[in-house]
Amino acid sequence: MAFEAIPIIDFAPMLGEDVAAKRALAAELRAACTEIGFFYIKNHGVAQALIDQTFAECPRFFGLPLDEKMRIHVRHSVNNSGYTPLLEENTDPTAKGDLHEAFDIAHERPESDPDRAGQPKHFGPNQWPAGLPGFRAQVDAYYAAMHVLGQRLFAAFALALDLPEDYFTPLANKPTAIMRLLSYPSQDGPVDPKQIGIGAHSDYECFTILCQETVPALQVRNTDGKWIDAPPIRGTFVINIGDQMARWTNDLFASTLHRAMNTSGRARYSIPCFVGSNFDTKIEALPGTVTADRPAKYPPVLAGDYVQGRLDATYAYRQEGTEPVG
């Protein structure tokens, strides 16, 4: 049956040691991942003050003059970090560009870490705006919290797949995770369905941890093709499965189409963090996901190559033959 709402799952067991409670959570998670591909979590361990303070940085950053933001355009980075202006992304290839601005950071490794020199596209330096005191520390702190939550989610997904809780640790302990501050202007008046906040798409990585501030816009498409609202719920994150995880689970877990359209009359901010595996992890059907009625569907692929290929298809600057100048 097609889903009509997105379930809210209590994530508290993953912060404790009660094995039976973790098993019960894993069963709920498995149902949500196989039937919907989307769920909310509450009691996730991330402090509400950290979330609120990070959202408070959004109007500061997006309110900067355009030329200041353009100085840190993503094309100047090696790792897809920095600023993307309105309409420069097109997540739905049949549409005319996304009506949002973005500020991205990726998983920056210390200069002494050989991964940084070896894989600058994944672990190179982030770009930061000048003249915004406190911005970097705040966004870095939120990113660190997403890393911790991401590792806990990987543990929960392992249990949901009947794998040992630490199965993903060596495969995803340096995840190639991009986090974005997104700003959606309100679309007042008639909306061109080919130009909305973010066009219908599925995410590329293993899973996404999305925090919405207060303005609703997100919708998720069910198997009947109906758009189901996923409004902001204070104290929760929306988690959704991405294409990399769908592929890794041989399509046992669903990577579901979604979109965002802000017609609220107010600016909307959201913060998705797209959590992948380590870049050199081979993505091939996980144990238990190939069965007689579900033969292996995909050849193995390196996670890093897969995600870079998907980013290439989305960003205008990556299609212009422009090399990043770092």
Ligand SMILES: O=C(O)CCC(=O)C(=O)O
């Ligand atoms: O802003 C939102 O609610 C959704 C964002 C999203 O789907 C994305 O950035 O991939």
Ligand SMILES: [Fe+2]
């Ligand atoms: Fe998305």
